[in-house]
Each structure stands twice: as structure tokens, then as C-alpha cells.
Amino acid sequence: GAVVSQHPSRVICKSGTSVKIECRSLDFQATTMFWYRQFPKKSLMLMATSNEGSKATYEQGVEKDKFLINHASLTLSTLTVTSAHPEDSSFYICSATHPAGGVYEQYFGPGTRLTVT
Amino acid sequence: DAKTTQPPSMDCAEGRAANLPCNHSTISGNEYVYWYRQIHSQGPQYIIHGLKNNETNEMASLIITEDRKSSTLILPHATLRDTAVYYCIAEGGGSNYKLTFGKGTLLTVNP
Numbered sequence: 637g638a639v640v641s642q643h644p645s646r647v648i649c650k651s652g653t654s655v656k657i658e659c660r661s662l663d664f665q666a667t668t669m670f671w672y673r674q675f676p677k678k679s680l681m682l683m684a685t686s687n688e689g690s691k692a693t694y695e696q697g698v699e700k701d702k703f704l705i706n707h708a709s710l711t712l713s714t715l716t717v718t719s720a721h722p723e724d725s726s727f728y729i730c731s732a733t734h735p736a737g738g739v740y741e742q743y744f745g746p747g748t749r750l751t752v753t
Numbered sequence: 754d755a756k757t758t759q760p761p762s763m764d765c766a767e768g769r770a771a772n773l774p775c776n777h778s779t780i781s782g783n784e785y786v787y788w789y790r791q792i793h794s795q796g797p798q799y800i801i802h803g804l805k806n807n808e809t810n811e812m813a814s815l816i817i818t819e820d821r822k823s824s825t826l827i828l829p830h831a832t833l834r835d836t837a838v839y840y841c842i843a844e845g846g847g848s849n850y851k852l853t854f855g856k857g858t859l860l861t862v863n864p
Contacts, residue, residue, distance in 0.1 A: 640796075670851070679840075680797065680854040729796045733850075741787075742852060744796035 638664050638734040642745035649720055649752055656716045657748045659730030665710035666732035670742065671703075674727040686713045720752040757841045762859045765835075771828040773858050775841030778822040784845055786817060787852070788826045790837040797840065797854075800826065831862045 639662040649655050659669055668687055672680040684705050685693045692705035704716040713732075717724055729747040733740040758776045765771040777786060788800040801808055801815045803824070808815045814827040828835055840857040844850045 642796075672854075679856055680791075680852075682851055682853070685851065727794070731796075731852075740850060741799050741802065742789075743799060744789075747794070747796045749794075 638662075638732070638741075638743040640666075640730065640732050640743045640745040642728075642730055642748050644748060645746060646749045647751070649750070651721055651752055652719055654716055654718045655720055655750060656714055657728055657730075657750075659713045659715070659732070659745050661711045661732040661734075661743075664732075664734050666713075666734065667710065668733045668740075669707060669713040670731045670733075671705060671713075671715050672729045672731070674729060674747075680729060683715075717750065720750070722752045725750055725752045757843055757855055759839070759841055759855065759858045761856060762861070764861050764863060765828075765831045767833060767862055767864050768830055771831040771835065771860055771862070773826040773828075773839050773841075773860060774823065775826070776823045777841070777843040780821055780843045784843045786815065786821075786824050787842045787844060788813070788815065789840045789842065789852070789854075790835075791840070791857070792834075792837045800839075831860075833862050833864065836860060836862045 641660045643658045671683045674680045682695050683698045686705050686707040688707045688710050694700045707713040727747050731742040731744040785802050785804050787802040789797040791797045801813050803815045817824045838857040838859050842852050
């Protein structure tokens with residue numbers, strides 16, 4: 637199946653700093669990528685939809701100025717958590733859609749564990 | 754989005770078939786049934802999807818009732834590595850479709 641990577645897999649940062657997470661589709665071009673967040677023992681929550689070459693669409697309640705998303709190419713989307721605070725500590729997961737038989741399947745990255753101290 | 758309901762947990766013996774049910778009684782005609790699973794601390798993994806016909810791939814089989822109000826994911830020979838949370842999602846199939854994850858079913862495969 638299609639492969640999506642994320643970097644870094646784990647990051648620890650101090651409160652007030654910014655962290656960038658990269659999401660890459662390795663063997664296919666992804667017009668659309670998604671960013672999710674998952675708190676411990678909770679389900680995935682969609683944060684935003686990222687389309688190549690255009691502004692991301694954020695879900696209700698997600699601050700676009702805090703979670704900056706850039707989708708500059710068909711294989712790379714980045715999420716920057718600006719001025720991170722301890723409550724931003726979470727598991728961040730990206731996905732990319734891949735067409736298969738007329739239907740799009742979403743392939744997920746392995747996730748990035750962010751800890752803000 | 755159609756809402757799905759799944760049992761919170763299930764157990765299965767290693768080597769036996771695991772049958773995971775899902776109700777999606779409000780699914781609309783153009784929505785597919787997708788199944789994903791998430792092994793602890795990993796990103797979700799796509800398993801299978803279907804519209805109205807039964808589907809089978811190398812991972813699993815998907816049985817969809819004729820009225821499309823429910824479906825069953827079948828792992829024919831469960832292994833310990835199949836222990837995961839399984840999510841059933843009803844959604845359209847376009848490139849911008851958004852997956853809404855519920856709580857899923859925690860399948861525990863026991864030795």
C-alpha cells in the first residue's frame with residue numbers, strides 16, 4: 637500500500653517555542669492531506685484539511701494561527717505548532733488520500749508524539 | 754456524515770476468525786463503509802472498504818447487509834498482532850472526504 641512518513645517521531649520542546657512536523661507521501665502524489673490530533677485513550681480528532689497550493693481548511697475550534705499548515709508540494713505537508721504550551725502535548729498524525737479504483741483511501745503516517753514541558 | 758456504532762471491546766482466540774460488527778443505519782446511498790485499525794501508539798492502518806457488495810482483500814473480508822444498515826469485518830485467522838482498535842467509518846469516497854473517527858472496537862486477540 638501507499639506509504640506516508642512523518643518526522644520527527646517524537647519531540648520534546650519547551651513552553652513558548654515552536655515545533656514543525658513534516659508529513660510526506662513517499663510513493664505517490666497527494667493532492668489532499670489531513671492532520672489529526674489524538675489525546676491519550678481518545679479517538680483521533682481531525683484538525684485540518686490541507687490541499688496542495690491552497691490554504692488549509694481548519695475544523696471548528698482549531699486555531700489556524702496556532703497550528704500553521706503548509707502544503708507546498710504534492711508530497712509534503714507541514715504542521716507548525718506555534719508558541720506551544722503543555723496542553724498542546726499530544727499525538728499528531730497526518731494522512732494522505734490515494735485514489736484506488738475510483739475511490740480515495742486515506743493512508744496514515746506513524747504519528748509524532750509532542751511533549752511540551 | 755453517517756454515524757456508526759460499534760461494541761467497545763471484543764475478545765478473540767488466536768487462530769480463530771474475528772467478526773467485528775458495525776451499525777450504520779443512517780448511511781446514505783453514496784457513502785462507503787471504511788474500516789481502519791490502530792495499533793497502540795501507531796497511525797491508523799487502512800483495512801478495506803465497500804459500497805454494497807461484499808469485499809475481500811489480503812487482510813480481511815467485509816460483509817455488508819443488503820439494506821446497507823450494518824456490516825461485519827472478518828479477520829479470518831486472527832493473530833496476536835491483530836490486537837488493535839478497529840474503526841468503522843461511513844463516508845463518501847472523494848479525495849476531500851473527511852474521516853470521523855468514533856471510539857471503535859478494541860479487539861484483543863488472546864493466545
